[in-house]
Amino acid sequence: MDFDYRSIFVGGSIEAQGIANRLDTEGIKTLVKDHGDSARLAGFATALPSETEVFVSASDVDRAKAILNEIGQC
Secondary structure, rough: OOOOEEEEEEOOOOHHHHHHHHHHHOOOOEEEEEEEHHHHHOOOOOOOOOOOOOEEEHHHHHHHHHHHEEEEEE
Protein backbone atom coordinates (compact mmCIF):
# COMPACT_ATOMS: atom_id res chain seq x y z
CA MET A 1 0.00 0.00 0.00
CA ASP A 2 1.41 3.40 -1.01
CA PHE A 3 0.75 6.50 1.06
CA ASP A 4 1.28 10.06 -0.15
CA TYR A 5 1.04 12.47 2.77
CA ARG A 6 1.82 16.20 2.72
CA SER A 7 2.67 18.46 5.63
CA ILE A 8 0.11 21.24 6.15
CA PHE A 9 1.13 22.57 9.57
CA VAL A 10 4.24 22.79 11.75
CA GLY A 11 4.01 24.30 15.22
CA GLY A 12 3.14 23.60 18.81
CA SER A 13 1.64 20.29 19.84
CA ILE A 14 -1.54 21.81 21.28
CA GLU A 15 -2.27 23.71 18.05
CA ALA A 16 -1.43 20.65 15.97
CA GLN A 17 -3.82 18.44 17.95
CA GLY A 18 -6.57 21.05 17.62
CA ILE A 19 -6.06 21.22 13.87
CA ALA A 20 -6.02 17.44 13.57
CA ASN A 21 -9.25 17.21 15.57
CA ARG A 22 -10.96 19.83 13.40
CA LEU A 23 -9.87 18.12 10.18
CA ASP A 24 -11.07 14.79 11.57
CA THR A 25 -14.54 16.25 12.20
CA GLU A 26 -14.53 17.32 8.54
CA GLY A 27 -13.73 13.76 7.43
CA ILE A 28 -10.05 14.36 6.65
CA LYS A 29 -7.70 11.76 8.12
CA THR A 30 -4.52 13.18 9.62
CA LEU A 31 -1.15 11.94 10.76
CA VAL A 32 0.41 13.92 13.62
CA LYS A 33 4.15 13.63 14.22
CA ASP A 34 5.69 15.11 17.34
CA HIS A 35 9.37 15.44 16.52
CA GLY A 36 10.31 15.78 20.21
CA ASP A 37 8.55 12.55 21.14
CA SER A 38 10.07 10.79 18.15
CA ALA A 39 13.56 11.91 19.21
CA ARG A 40 12.95 10.95 22.84
CA LEU A 41 11.71 7.49 21.91
CA ALA A 42 14.77 6.99 19.71
CA GLY A 43 17.06 7.92 22.60
CA PHE A 44 17.87 11.46 21.50
CA ALA A 45 16.20 13.41 24.30
CA THR A 46 16.36 17.17 24.11
CA ALA A 47 15.41 19.96 26.51
CA LEU A 48 14.33 22.23 23.65
CA PRO A 49 10.67 22.66 22.79
CA SER A 50 9.75 20.50 19.86
CA GLU A 51 7.68 21.04 16.79
CA THR A 52 4.69 18.97 15.85
CA GLU A 53 3.73 18.40 12.24
CA VAL A 54 0.29 17.61 10.80
CA PHE A 55 0.10 15.61 7.58
CA VAL A 56 -2.88 14.87 5.34
CA SER A 57 -3.29 12.78 2.22
CA ALA A 58 -2.19 14.58 -0.94
CA SER A 59 -5.74 14.34 -2.24
CA ASP A 60 -7.03 16.26 0.82
CA VAL A 61 -4.47 19.10 0.86
CA ASP A 62 -6.71 21.71 -0.78
CA ARG A 63 -9.67 20.96 1.52
CA ALA A 64 -7.40 20.95 4.58
CA LYS A 65 -5.80 24.28 3.67
CA ALA A 66 -9.24 25.82 3.12
CA ILE A 67 -10.22 24.71 6.64
CA LEU A 68 -6.96 26.08 8.06
CA ASN A 69 -7.68 29.43 6.39
CA GLU A 70 -11.18 29.36 7.82
CA ILE A 71 -9.91 28.89 11.38
CA GLY A 72 -7.00 31.31 10.92
CA GLN A 73 -4.13 28.81 11.12
CA CYS A 74 -2.60 29.30 7.70
